[in-house]
Amino acid sequence: NAGVMQNPRHLVRRRGQEARLRCSPMKGHSHVYWYRQLPEEGLKFMVYLQKENIIDESGMPKERFSAEFPKEGPSILRIQQVVRGDSAAYFCASSPSVNWDQPQHFGDGTRLSIL
Amino acid sequence: QQQVKQSPQSLIVQKGGIPIINCAYENTAFDYFPWYQQFPGKGPALLIAIRPDVSEKKEGRFTISFNKSAKQFSLHIMDSQPGDSATYFCAASIGRGGGSNYKLTFGKGTLLTVNP
Numbered sequence: 001n002a003g004v005m006q007n008p009r010h011l012v013r014r015r016g017q018e019a020r021l022r023c024s025p026m027k028g029h030s031h032v033y034w035y036r037q038l039p040e041e042g043l044k045f046m047v048y049l050q051k052e053n054i055i056d057e058s059g060m061p062k063e064r065f066s067a068e069f070p071k072e073g074p075s076i077l078r079i080q081q082v083v084r085g086d087s088a089a090y091f092c093a094s095s096p097s098v099n100w101d102q103p104q105h106f107g108d109g110t111r112l113s114i115l
Numbered sequence: 116q117q118q119v120k121q122s123p124q125s126l127i128v129q130k131g132g133i134p135i136i137n138c139a140y141e142n143t144a145f146d147y148f149p150w151y152q153q154f155p156g157k158g159p160a161l162l163i164a165i166r167p168d169v170s171e172k173k174e175g176r177f178t179i180s181f182n183k184s185a186k187q188f189s190l191h192i193m194d195s196q197p198g199d200s201a202t203y204f205c206a207a208s209i210g211r212g213g214g215s216n217y218k219l220t221f222g223k224g225t226l227l228t229v230n231p
Contacts, residue, residue: 004158033217042121042204042221043159056218091158098217100147100166106158 002027004094004107005074012113013082021077021110025094032075033104034067037089049075079112087114118142119207121222128195129230136225137189138205145207149219150179150190153202162203163190195229202226 005024013019025032030051035043045059049069060067064082069075079086089111093104120139128134138148146167151159165172165179165188172179176193192199206219 031217033219035219035221040223042119042206042223043219045218045220048217058218093158095217100164103149103161103164104217104219106151106160108156108158 004029004092004105006090006092006107006110008110009108010111010113012115014115015083016081019079019082019086019112021079021090021092021112022074023077023092023094023107024074025092026105029094029096029105031095031098032069033093033095034075034077035091035093037091037109039088043091046077082112082114084114087112118220119205119222121205121225123225124223125226125228127228127230130196132195132229134192134195134199134227134229135189136203136205136227137187138207138222139185139187140207141186142207142209142220143186144209145220147208148179148181148188149206150177151204151206151221153204153224159204192227195227197229197231200227200229 007022032049034046037043047060047067048056064080066078089109091109093106095104096102122137126134149164150162152162153159163174163177165181167183178191181188202224204224205222208219
């Protein structure tokens with residue numbers, strides 16, 4: 001079974017450019033979560049999506065950030081007009097449901113660097 | 116506002132030692148407490164998790180102790196090995212519709228080094 005696949009693993013952007021991060025959940029998982037990890041910090045919840053729907057985006061910055069999980073294809077986290085403070089590791093997780101006995105499985109992340 | 120406080124920030128033990136990592140939470144609505152292990156360049160991997168209806172859970176060399184009244188929980192690693200060297204994160208979440216596996220709130224992590 002393939003795990004959660006994230007790409008690219010590393011992404012370098014200049015200030016003002018757009019960053020697109022992709023996440024393919026594990027097979028059979030319809031729930032996707034995005035987290036951001038700053039250096040020396042724990043992961044911070046950003047958004048929870050279920051196929052074609054945003055369920056909870058309470059952790060998303062109000063501007064420049066958006067997420068989608070289309071019917072076909074991977075989930076996308078999009079950051080417009082990136083700034084230096086967006087430099088972080090972005091992790092995607094997936095699960096088959098929100099039941100406690102079906103935990104979230106994480107991908108290996110995308111390390112975003114802003115020049 | 117940090118809802119889950121983790122300590123220590125770093126920990127060094129000798130092989131065979133029993134490192135203990137502690138976490139304290141504020142929100143009494145939390146009802147699911149997992150621990151994750153993260154190696155450099157990798158994503159977090161679930162180690163063990165506990166719900167507040169039990170005070171202790173063991174899986175292999177890993178044990179979670181949970182104190183609901185004190186709002187604290189801890190991870191013990193028995194007979195630690197150099198391969199256990201990693202960053203450990205505690206987390207907590209609130210049940211949603213009976214489930215409790217969404218919107219994880221993480222501690223800041225503990226860097227564990229196990230010397231040979």
